[in-house]
Amino acid sequence: MKTYRIRPLLLTKMEIDLGILLYRYRYGEKFMSPAYSWYIEGSDQHILVDTSTDAELATEYRGFPAEKVMSFEEALAGLGLKPDDIDLVIQTHLHWDHCANTAKCTNAKVLVNETELHFAFSPHPLTGLSYRKDLLKDLNFVLIDGYHEVAPGIEIIPAPGHSPGTQAVAINTDKGKAIITGFCCVKENFYPPEELKKLMPIITPGTHTDTLAAYESTLRIKGLADILIPVHDPSFADVTSIP
Numbered sequence: 001m002k003t004y005r006i007r008p009l010l011l012t013k014m015e016i017d018l019g020i021l022l023y024r025y026r027y028g029e030k031f032m033s034p035a036y037s038w039y040i041e042g043s044d045q046h047i048l049v050d051t052s053t054d055a056e057l058a059t060e061y062r063g064f065p066a067e068k069v070m071s072f073e074e075a076l077a078g079l080g081l082k083p084d085d086i087d088l089v090i091q092t093h094l095h096w097d098h099c100a101n102t103a104k105c106t107n108a109k110v111l112v113n114e115t116e117l118h119f120a121f122s123p124h125p126l127t128g129l130s131y132r133k134d135l136l137k138d139l140n141f142v143l144i145d146g147y148h149e150v151a152p153g154i155e156i157i158p159a160p161g162h163s164p165g166t167q168a169v170a171i172n173t174d175k176g177k178a179i180i181t182g183f184c185c186v187k188e189n190f191y192p193p194e195e196l197k198k199l200m201p202i203i204t205p206g207t208h209t210d211t212l213a214a215y216e217s218t219l220r221i222k223g224l225a226d227i228l229i230p231v232h233d234p235s236f237a238d239v240t241s242i243p
């Protein structure tokens with residue numbers, strides 16, 4: 001079976017409350033949340049999973065104190081690539097901090113869940129500032145509905161709950177199946193501390209449109225992955241390649 005490597009590209013860290021990631025746990029604690037784009041290496045196509053955001057947008061748009069690590073262009077240049085070289089962007093979901101650079105990939109198809117796209121253009125008021133239609137204009141969307149094989153060893157797994165059409169990305173590697181969770185979380189969502197573990201095997205993502213679905217998706221992805229990649233975990237900041 002074909003295998004790949006995942007190259008985390010950290011563009012910015014933004015200050016949020018941990019409760020945004022950990023439902024009913026560690027509220028009131030500040031956290032510098034990393035916003036990554038992920039390059040899948042080893043395909044004949046140039047594939048990104050999400051495109052992160054810049055620090056400027058995080059601060060201007062949401063008022064989050066943010067620390068720039070590098071620009072999208074600088075991150076791709078580190079791999080010898082330009083935004084125009086990207087053939088495919090897989091969107092785990094369409095919250096602004098996951099798609100802010102997608103429009104720069106002018107030659108890319110943008111793979112997204114159909115329900116997610118419709119929701120992004122007419123979001124429920126409850127999701128407030130999570131979606132920005134201006135970031136989605138003129139993208140070359142390819143809509144999917146459910147499980148989808150992108151290429152041998154790269155699969156989309158529905159993981160709804162964080163948003164209506166959140167999807168995880170499973171990637172075959174030499175060390176087993178790596179899964180980019182899609183929903184916004186950290187390692188602690190999958191490995192709760194002792195005092196909670198007796199009650200619940202995972203902590204539900206703190207941001208969700210369907211709490212129970214978000215719980216089920218988290219539990220399911222934990223069971224499927226050999227290598228878990230929670231999309232806002234700080235542990236990938238200095239990692240150049242997974243595995």
Ligand SMILES: [Zn+2]
Nearest residue numbers: 095097098184
């Ligand atoms: Zn996020």
